[in-house]
Amino acid sequence: MNKRWFATPYLIWMVIFTIVPLFLIIFYAFTVKTDAGFVFSLEPFIRSLEPTYLKVIGRSVLLALISTIICLILGYPIAMILTSKAFSQKSIYLMLFVIPMWMNFLLRTYAWLTLLEKNGFINVFLRKIGLNPLNLLYTNQAVVLGMVYNFLPFMVLPIYSVLKKLDFSLIESAQDLGANSVEVFTKVIFPLSIPGVVSGITMVFMPAVTTFVISRLLGGGHFFLIGNLIEDQFLTAGNWHFGSALSVVLMLLIIISMLITSKYDTDKEGSVGLW
């Protein structure tokens, strides 16, 4: 079929910008540069297992996990409220969630910088009401806050779209069979929304574990996540081999987490349907 040729530009794009770079990363990850040129070596990987770097990887996963859980705890009720009768007719409320996403990611994060600074809005306010200013910026909490703030819509939207499609008569029939509102939620609404929850978790966890902008702005220079480490290896330290090895480790982390989440995604509706 000639129609196949329509895929060619996309194929070329994929090869140049995804497959070739991927192979380059893998190539660099398994080699070191010597005077004789590139030779095969596991040294970059062995280096990434050093305690200093394991700590960075551990912190990245932990902060991403915390952010994902907070996003879920905040996002699920928000999605439910948005689908409720009072709000569903007015798309304005959903828009309120989407509009910040139209703004530049950096700008949004910079905005928090001015809020959390030593002489920022929050501390000025605290001083006004006679409280001691807090050290808000450059903490784990600030990084988590930045992640939750930036990635919350990615949790709300997939859950919202699953809940919106939920057949209301299922809820009524659960009530009819004697379920009170708590039981309706735990036995019907939540189990049926799992595909949305799974894709929400994936869509928050992945950018959160890889981010380097949020941690650099809100975590300060000394606050390294794996994303910062990789960035640093490529742009500052110039050690492409180690940077590539760390990228492969990060990729493995993401693949493992997607495999775990896809176990719970029976409908294959979310973005993890790939697996």
Place this chain on the structure above:
Amino acid sequence: MSESIVELKNISKAYGSNTVLENINLSIRKNEFLTLLGPSGCGKTTTLRIIGGFETPDEGNLLFEGKKINTLPPYKRKVNTVFQKYALFPHLTVAQNIAFGLKIKKVNQSTIDEKVKAMLQLVNLAGYEDRDITSLSGGQQQRVAIARALVNEPEVLLLDEPLGALDSKLRKGMQIELKNMQQRLGITFIFVTHDQEEALTMSDTVVVMNEGIIQQVGTPTDIYNEPINRFVATFIGESNIVDATMIKDYLVHFADYDFNCVDFGFGENQPVDVVIRPEDIKLVPEGEGMIQGEVKSVVFKGVHYEMQIQAKDHVWLVHSTLMEPAGSRVGLQILPNDIHIMAKEVDG
């Protein structure tokens, strides 16, 4: 007459400016098979949802065993519903669907297993326990929905057009099964349908509704033979309805003829509507009978022929097992018993 289990008293309901139910009064007896019948939008489903607890009436009272339950939430009511599109839980198996209500009531597992098994037996789905809901046919899903409701041993079972999605053969089979189940279990069934044949086949009592108002309540025979107004007459089966004048008791004038009839009490020279069922008109040779006309069209309907006969000022619909060819002239004979007189409705 056994006591009434559900009573609707002066119930009205509106959505905004749109009145859906107007002053509904209805008393439903224990162990009765009652059908709410009417065209779509007549308020029959809203009535059912009020009984189920999914809507609250704006005015009036809903009584269950004599107690007012207007705002009692659905999960506290001793009624269960079979929903129009079954509303089975797609994430649960057949057995888990049926067990849903019992699990909520914290019945112990061995009792649940026993009851689920018995229910599957009852609806002819033994062995389907672990099947996926989505792998079932429409008819099977329907049975699971009925089993899921019945396993809770409700006092009243509400059924919202439960046979609507089935093909006609399956439908007929399920009608008989449902009726049998209702008689065996001794549960009150409140059944909603727009299919008049279904209503006549299954019910003890038929409630005909239109535009939010109850038109007539009666046994299937009453409703069919003695429709109270034009709407009921046309909605239930086919009929000829003509303007007539009640000359005096037992004598009515229409189609240039004075017919003897069995009705009385309408006063003298009163305009009335006359209903004659097409199967009650007998074709006789021209010159005999009360009305003369020409056969305009003949349609074979299986059991009978449907003929349109052009008389002087009216086209009569006649059902007969004997066929008169189109174009032939015939006489129509109508016996006093087959003439049903209805008071004229005030237009508006």
